[in-house]
Amino acid sequence: MTLEKLGNLDKERKDAIINAALMEFATKGYDEASTIIIAKNAGISKGLMFHYVNSKKDLFLYLYDYSLEIILDDFWGSINMNEKDMLVRCRQIAFIKMELLHKHPQLFDFFQAAIYTDSQEVKIELDKKGKDIRGNSFHKLFENIDETKFKDNIDIQKAKDLIIWSLNGIADMLQQKVKGLTWEEINYDQLIAECDSYFEILRKSYYKEGGIENECDFSK
Amino acid sequence: MTLEKLGNLDKERKDAIINAALMEFATKGYDEASTIIIAKNAGISKGLMFHYVNSKKDLFLYLYDYSLEIILDDFWGSINMNEKDMLVRCRQIAFIKMELLHKHPQLFDFFQAAIYTDSQEVKIELDKKGKDIRGNSFHKLFENIDETKFKDNIDIQKAKDLIIWSLNGIADMLQQKVKGLTWEEINYDQLIAECDSYFEILRKSYYKEGGIENECDFSK
DNA sequence: TCATTCATTTACCATTTTGGTCAATAGTCT
DNA sequence: AGACTATTGACCAAAATGGTAAATGAATGA
Numbered sequence: 073m074t075l076e077k078l079g080n081l082d083k084e085r086k087d088a089i090i091n092a093a094l095m096e097f098a099t100k101g102y103d104e105a106s107t108i109i110i111a112k113n114a115g116i117s118k119g120l121m122f123h124y125v126n127s128k129k130d131l132f133l134y135l136y137d138y139s140l141e142i143i144l145d146d147f148w149g150s151i152n153m154n155e156k157d158m159l160v161r162c163r164q165i166a167f168i169k170m171e172l173l174h175k176h177p178q179l180f181d182f183f184q185a186a187i188y189t190d191s192q193e194v195k196i197e198l199d200k201k202g203k204d205i206r207g208n209s210f211h212k213l214f215e216n217i218d219e220t221k222f223k224d225n226i227d228i229q230k231a232k233d234l235i236i237w238s239l240n241g242i243a244d245m246l247q248q249k250v251k252g253l254t255w256e257e258i259n260y261d262q263l264i265a266e267c268d269s270y271f272e273i274l275r276k277s278y279y280k281e282g283g284i285e286n287e288c289d290f291s292k
Numbered sequence: 293m294t295l296e297k298l299g300n301l302d303k304e305r306k307d308a309i310i311n312a313a314l315m316e317f318a319t320k321g322y323d324e325a326s327t328i329i330i331a332k333n334a335g336i337s338k339g340l341m342f343h344y345v346n347s348k349k350d351l352f353l354y355l356y357d358y359s360l361e362i363i364l365d366d367f368w369g370s371i372n373m374n375e376k377d378m379l380v381r382c383r384q385i386a387f388i389k390m391e392l393l394h395k396h397p398q399l400f401d402f403f404q405a406a407i408y409t410d411s412q413e414v415k416i417e418l419d420k421k422g423k424d425i426r427g428n429s430f431h432k433l434f435e436n437i438d439e440t441k442f443k444d445n446i447d448i449q450k451a452k453d454l455i456i457w458s459l460n461g462i463a464d465m466l467q468q469k470v471k472g473l474t475w476e477e478i479n480y481d482q483l484i485a486e487c488d489s490y491f492e493i494l495r496k497s498y499y500k501e502g503g504i505e506n507e508c509d510f511s512k
Numbered sequence: 513t514c515a516t517t518c519a520t521t522t523a524c525c526a527t528t529t530t531g532g533t534c535a536a537t538a539g540t541c542t
Numbered sequence: 543a544g545a546c547t548a549t550t551g552a553c554c555a556a557a558a559t560g561g562t563a564a565a566t567g568a569a570t571g572a
Contacts, residue, residue, distance in 0.1 A: 101410045103324060117550050122532060188408040190321045202521065227492045234493060237461025238454050245453075273446045273454060277497035327560065337521050377552060 073133040077124045077251065089121065091178065093131055095160040098181035102132055102191040132194055134188055136201065139179040144209065145222050146172055156218035158232065159279070162239045165213065166267060170246045174255060221279045231278050242270050293353040297344045299458065308334040309341065310358065311398065313351055322352055322411040352414055356406055356421065359399040364429065366392055373428035376438035378452065379491050379499075382459045386487060390466045394475060441499045451498050462490050 078086060096105045107128055111121040127133040140178055150192045152285035155161050186198060214232060222228050246267065250258055298306060308432035316325045327348055331341040345351040370388045375381050393400055406418060434452060442448050466487065470478055 099410070104410060106529085117473075118531090119533075119551070120549055123549085128531065185410070189317070190324060190405070223496075226496060227489065230490055230493055233461065234458045234490065234497075238457050239456025240461065241453065247342075269447065270450055270454065273450055276446060277454075326558085328558095338560090339522075339562080340520055343520085348560065 073130060073137050074117075075125050075130060075134045077136070081124065085114075085116070089116070089124065089249070090135065093135055094178045094182045097132060097135065098178060098185045101185050102189045102194055129193055132186075133197060135182065136198065139176075139182055140201075140205070143172060143176060143179055143183075146175070152218065156216060157221065158214070158217045158235060159275055161214070161217070162235060162242075163267065163271055166239060166243045166246060167264075169243050170263075173247060174250065223278060223280055226278070235274060235278060236270055238270070238274060242267060293350060293357050295350060301344065305334070305336070308346065309336070309423060310355065313355055314359070314398045314402045317355065318350060318398060318405045321405050322409045322414055340398070349413055352406075353417060355402065356418065359396075359402055360421075360425070363399055363403075364394060364478050366395070373436065376436060377441065378434070378437045378455060379495055379502060381434070381437070382455060382462075382494075383487065383491055386459060386463045386466060387484075389463050390470055390483075393467060394470065443500055446498070455494060455498060458490070458494060462487060474503045 075288065078089065081089075089110070092110045093105075095113065096110045100106070105128075107121065108118050110131075116123065140180070147168060150171070151164055153159075153161075186194075187202070189195060189198070214236065217232070219228050221229055234272040246263065249263065298309065301309075309330070313325075315333065316330045320326070325348075327341065328338050330351075331338040336343065345354070367388060367404055370391070371381075371384055373381075375384065407422070409418070411492065417489065422473045434456065437452070439448050469483065
């Protein structure tokens with residue numbers, strides 16, 4: 073979804089509209105979101121806003137693509153896919169996710185609202201896009217992993233699953249601890265330490281013993 | 293939240309109202325749900341429905357308590373808390389959850405809608421109740437666990453966390469596989485086998501070696 | 513048969529809110 | 543001044559909402 077008129081705007085106004093819309097949709101959901109409030113918070117009249125965006129629906133879908141692009145670009149720009157150690161990559165993912173959450177809190181809030189919206193008007197098209205992402209991006213995350221590090225007596229694919237699920241848990245925990253805090257209030261070192269202690273256990277659990285210290289580099 | 297008038301009704305009509313309301317709220321969310329549709333699907337007029345339930349809000353909160361009670365009773369009635377083996381208990385939880393999902397699909401759908409509703413009208417009271425449950429019930433789930441089975445060189449609490457997160461993943465996987473299928477279409481044995489292969493890995497990963505066969509009883 | 517009481521319906525309401533439009537205005541450049 | 547664009551805000555038709563209360567129907571009892 074592209075909005076020509078909005079795209080050719082000075083950055084300031086464009087951002088004002090986008091931010092106002094993100095916030096409104098994030099807090100109220102699609103149906104309850106009011107176009108007049110968006111316009112007001114963007115500092116323009118409703119009439120002008122509808123001059124830039126053809127309809128509420130288009131604006132919403134535009135925001136979805138826009139947010140997704142920013143987040144995904146940021147994500148794939150941050151992650152080092154040369155790292156073949158599954159656990160180190162997981163560690164990266166956990167922290168990148170946390171950082172993204174802090175860098176773009178509105179975007180994440182918007183996404184949560186977008187995903188759980190019931191509105192028939194946008195749900196179908198949202199589902200379509202969602203499927204693509206989960207299909208495309210997710211399994212890319214764990215491609216090219218060095219499987220020789222895993223213990224021999226376990227099913228490696230299933231072990232990977234378990235690690236991914238554990239990663240989800242760790243990331244959620246991080247997210248909860250960080251929620252609402254400012255960047256300065258966070259004790260980053262402590263967070264890293266706690267996080268690493270979990271990965272340490274995962275390593276002991278799923279990797280072969282020996283050759284640990286030198287092979288597995290936990291530095292970022 | 294109790295609704296006197298509704299409680300003193302013949303079961304048939306009461307159920308009709310409850311089911312109609314559950315479905316409507318589940319599919320549309322609180323705000324979008326229409327009282328007239330609920331009444332119609334329950335086979336009565338709107339006027340009569342408002343004679344039984346004072347307001348839309350009361351009906352919604354009543355359903356929340358009602359659903360929760362049914363599910364929790366069923367859950368705690370099914371689980372064997374004498375089982376001290378963490379992994380066996382997890383296995384129980386996974387399957388009970390799956391069974392509950394099949395027994396009361398409407399209730400789960402309703403809950404999902406209820407939890408993710410944005411409506412200011414009910415959100416506050418919902419949050420209140422939600423906190424109680426997570427605080428009370430959840431940590432009860434993993435009380436009284438035999439910790440001697442865990443490996444000595446790892447932090448047991450963290451290992452428990454990792455197992456719980458893995459359980460979440462396993463349960464979600466089960467849920468997805470079972471979604472939409474009828475009870476007969478499900479290859480239960482295969483599901484159990486797959487599930488157990490994950491728990492097998494978890495056992496190898498987090499428990500001490502030896503004494504496995506006889507100590508860990510995977511029969512239900 | 514009539515009256516009373518209950519269950520139920522139906523017509524109605526007051527209000528709110530919505531996304532979207534368009535004629536009028538203000539501002540800017542030549 | 544005149545031409546052109548950017549911007550406003552009053553206005554709309556329509557829907558749909560939760561809730562009410564008078565009217566109707568059914569059942570009971572004398």
